[in-house]
Amino acid sequence: MFKQPLFLVTLFCITLSTVAQSIKPLKYKDFVFANVTKTKNLSYGIAHSTKKDKSRLFDLYQPASDSSTGRPMIIWMHGGGFKFGSKNATGIELWSETFAKRGYVCAAINYSLSKHNPLFNFDELLKSTYYAVQDVRAAVDYFRKNCKLYNIDPDKIILAGNSSGGMIALQAAYSNNYQLAKLAGLPDTTDGAKITTIPKVAAVINYWGGIFDLNWLKNGHVPIVSVHGSKDGIMPLTHKDAPLYGSLAIHEKADELKIPNGFKLFEGYAHELHKHFNPLVRVNNKTKERWLQAGQYTADFLYTNVIK
Numbered sequence: 001m002f003k004q005p006l007f008l009v010t011l012f013c014i015t016l017s018t019v020a021q022s023i024k025p026l027k028y029k030d031f032v033f034a035n036v037t038k039t040k041n042l043s044y045g046i047a048h049s050t051k052k053d054k055s056r057l058f059d060l061y062q063p064a065s066d067s068s069t070g071r072p073m074i075i076w077m078h079g080g081g082f083k084f085g086s087k088n089a090t091g092i093e094l095w096s097e098t099f100a101k102r103g104y105v106c107a108a109i110n111y112s113l114s115k116h117n118p119l120f121n122f123d124e125l126l127k128s129t130y131y132a133v134q135d136v137r138a139a140v141d142y143f144r145k146n147c148k149l150y151n152i153d154p155d156k157i158i159l160a161g162n163s164s165g166g167m168i169a170l171q172a173a174y175s176n177n178y179q180l181a182k183l184a185g186l187p188d189t190t191d192g193a194k195i196t197t198i199p200k201v202a203a204v205i206n207y208w209g210g211i212f213d214l215n216w217l218k219n220g221h222v223p224i225v226s227v228h229g230s231k232d233g234i235m236p237l238t239h240k241d242a243p244l245y246g247s248l249a250i251h252e253k254a255d256e257l258k259i260p261n262g263f264k265l266f267e268g269y270a271h272e273l274h275k276h277f278n279p280l281v282r283v284n285n286k287t288k289e290r291w292l293q294a295g296q297y298t299a300d301f302l303y304t305n306v307i308k
Contacts, residue, residue, distance in 0.1 A: 027103040028072065029303040033063035036100040044109065044142040056135060058109040059087050060150070061100040072156035072202065072307060073105045075139055079163030079272070081119040082128035086110055090283050091162055091207075091272070091291055098295050105152050107143065111135040111168065122242050126184035126212070129171055132164075133180060134192055136172045140199050156306065158203045163235065163272065166209020166226075170250075173204045173224075174216040183212060203306045205298055208271060210235050210246045214253045223260040225301040226250055227294040229269035234277065237265075262301040266290060 025032045038061050045056035076096055078089040087108040096106040111132045118125040140157055147154040159169035171180060181193035188194055198219055206226040211217070226247035228237055237248035245253075251263035271277040273290040 026303065028307045029102065029299050031098070031101045032103055033066060033101045035064035036097050037062045037064045038097075044107075044139045055110050055112045056138065057087065058107045058139070059096070061096040061106040061108065062150075063100050063103055066103065068103070069151045070153040070156075071103065071105050071151055072158060072302075073107065073143060073150070073152040074099055074158045074160050074205070075136065075143070076106060076108045077111060077132075077136065077159075077161030077165030077168050078108075079161070079165050080113070082114045082125065082132065082164050083117065083119060084113070084279075085164075090288075092165075094288060094291055095160070095295055098292065099299070102299055105150055107139065109136070109139050123185065126180075127186065129164075129167060129212075130177075130180050130184045130186060130190075132168045133172045133175075134177075136168055137192075137199055140172075140201065155200075156202045158205060158302070158306070159201050160205030160207075161209060162207035163209060166206040167211070168209075169204050170206055170209055170211040170224075171216075172199070173201050173222050174198070174211065174219050175213070176219065179213070179216065203302060205302075206247060206250065207294060208232055208235050208247065208273070210244045211250060212243055212245075214245050214249060217250070217253050217257055217259060221257075221259055223301075223305045224250065224254060225262040225264075225298050227264045227266070227273075227297065229266045229271060229273050231269060232271045232277075234271040260305045262297065262305075264294065264297045266294075 040059045041057050042060055043057055045053045076092050078085040078092045087110050092108045096108045100106050112135050114128040116124045118128040143157060144154040159173055161169045176198050177192045177195040181190055186193055204222055204224040208228050228247035235246050237246040239245050239249055251261055254261035266273050274287055
């Protein structure tokens with residue numbers, strides 16, 4: 001008398017298995033490549049330079065055995081308060097590798113670091129941001145000019161970063177050189193300071209970064225996805241003391257301006273999605289799991305708002 005229920009259970013399991021096998025992973029959203037090819041210490045600096053500028057080196061991550069052309073690219077920028085860090089940062093390597101497995105071409109770049117103390121001097125923070133933005137804009141220009149070499153779509157270059165890297169991505173996408181130089185108190189004679197145009201990018205990935213002026217979001221209708229910890233004491237979610245606005249304030253302003261945006265809050269976590277932020281402590285596996293979750297949320301957003 002148990003034959004019919006057993007048959008129905010078996011049929012149900014077979015149906016589930018068939019459906020699971022028929023659902024193919026989506027390129028640029030899911031992991032579709034098992035391996036990644038990494039090429040280290042390339043340069044986005046001046047082509048005719050006789051030596052490589054370490055601040056303009058990058059590592060290239062590509063899905064192995066991928067012959068596609070016109071691929072989207074993500075330029076990843078590390079954190080470190082504009083004083084420390086490099087393209088070899090743990091998070092940058094993790095996101096570059098995992099997004100390459102989704103089909104993206106990723107460039108993890110170095111940029112100019114400050115010789116002073118921007119972490120404790122807001123004026124130096126502004127100046128450091130300005131000079132780092134010039135490096136990122138040089139990188140965007142380099143990849144646009146060499147899009148065929150890397151098989152990328154020059155109209156789908158995405159700026160991404162965590163902490164200070166997120167700040168650079170935001171300023172590069174939404175402020176022009178004149179606005180940023182004026183805020184930093186730099187003279188008109190500063191390289192590029194008179195430029196009032198903004199290089200077009202496809203999107204911004206902002207991991208626990210901030211923007212100096214929310215009104216700069218009016219400069220461009222660039223999709224943005226932000227991730228932040230609710231207890232971040234380094235980069236607050238909204239405006240605090242200095243003119244610097246975190247992910248929640250950016251999300252609310254983007255909604256007001258009808259800019260496509262996503263915002264994921266990790267409740268109870270601090271800067272870098274650590275339980276208790278300490279830059280001297282090695283990143284544990286649970287933090288990496290949260291970084292992977294942030295990556296999947298980002299991939300889903302980009303697939304819907306940039307790729308499709």
